[in-house]
Amino acid sequence: MNNGCNRWQAINQLHLVLSATILLIFCFSFLGTGWITSAAQIPEIQQRGYLTIAVKDNLRPLGFRDANGNLQGLEIDLAQRLAVDLLGKPNAVKLQPVANRDRLSVVLNNKVDFAIARVTATESRSRLVSLSVPYYFDGSYVVVKDTAIQQINDLAKRKIAVLNNSSTIADVRYYVPNAELVGVNSYEEGRSQIESNTVAAFAADASVLSGWVQQYPQYRLLPTKLSTAPLSVVMPKGLQYDDLRRQVNEAIARYLAEGWLKQRAQYWGLP
Template structure:
């Protein structure tokens, strides 16, 4: 598998930027956008490449694919800094492995690039709301789950308390999402309204075209924080584990063991539960 190589000058620049918490100006030859800690740096070539744990320690930072538009998991605050539950996990992993929570390059990715960024060795890990499924497990390795996500429903109608109250009602859901077969099975008489995005779903709900919306519980937890006149139904349609995505291969065994050991300890200590509660999950 092809791996991207960095110039020595670029590696030294990133390492210095991480250790000092500064943005170092790079030449125009290396102009491509990514984030070191909370700072934006630019470079043309991919800024980092997946590496075994020994190489990660030698270079002095982790590279992790994250979301920057998915509150409360990963998003930019009013100052443009990355925040969220998964961002906390990324920084805690850097602290566990390298002894410095800021020794991490956070690279925002789209949904379609979450797996490919690891497959193509562009990052060390992905912590970007990736659910563990058998088809994905054939391509990449997953850590122990750090959060149990799933399909849930949100509504602003006070008379809707449980799933059965939505019989013969209109329910919005993302086109092609895993919620489609779930709702067809659980609510065969409901009218399903396909939408292209969470924003589109909000518009349909506000216009009265849908009574409820089915989506990822983690995302809807952020939704009800932004729109408090909506509430989540307690009943969930599915439970899906979120895990850290890691590359396959014997050379990555030590990295996978470190990540799994950290998550197991955080679960036992209650740190993951505490951080999830802080972010409203």
């Protein structure tokens, strides 16, 4: 009899241990994300009265701070315009600056409603998040300082800096097959190479190089666009967010049809 009681006590204790373990695993699976709440749907956003949008604050001219510390740029304009369409007022938005490495995770972890932070639409990213219709077509351009260089062909047999392991390498090889490519690890290193006349040009994304031209008048973008890369708004996946995605996509499509996005891109000096 005592053996039977001991056996049942052991089984009950084992059940308690297993239940506690399962509960701990369940809890830690949420704590690991840092967030337990879910991304907001349209009714909740309307009740809350504002959007939360991740943006860049150090990338002129898409999203950067002016002399007074205020956020501005093409993507800031888009965020405020979407606030008007979704909530009726441009100031109904909280902008959250985000690092490049966190542009998708803030949406995946439900820290923001969506992100407008120079995210190129790719197939691999579309498996994780929903990507809007493109609001701007970025792409590779070449920036130079030497006024004698007017066209891409003028760079034949010259040195061109490119970011290591970037897709721009193939673009430059196609347009200037006999140029000598010099790998750099950052945009700042690329600018340093041009400034010291170590290279004649630097090939990279127009959305970054346009900011250079605005900050440093001695630089110019050559007219040839080497590649095209669509920039999209990052939104959460799931049927519950269908209305949010539909409203954002319809709004961007309307801005494109009306020419508003083109006008704002030109205003911010984007090619």
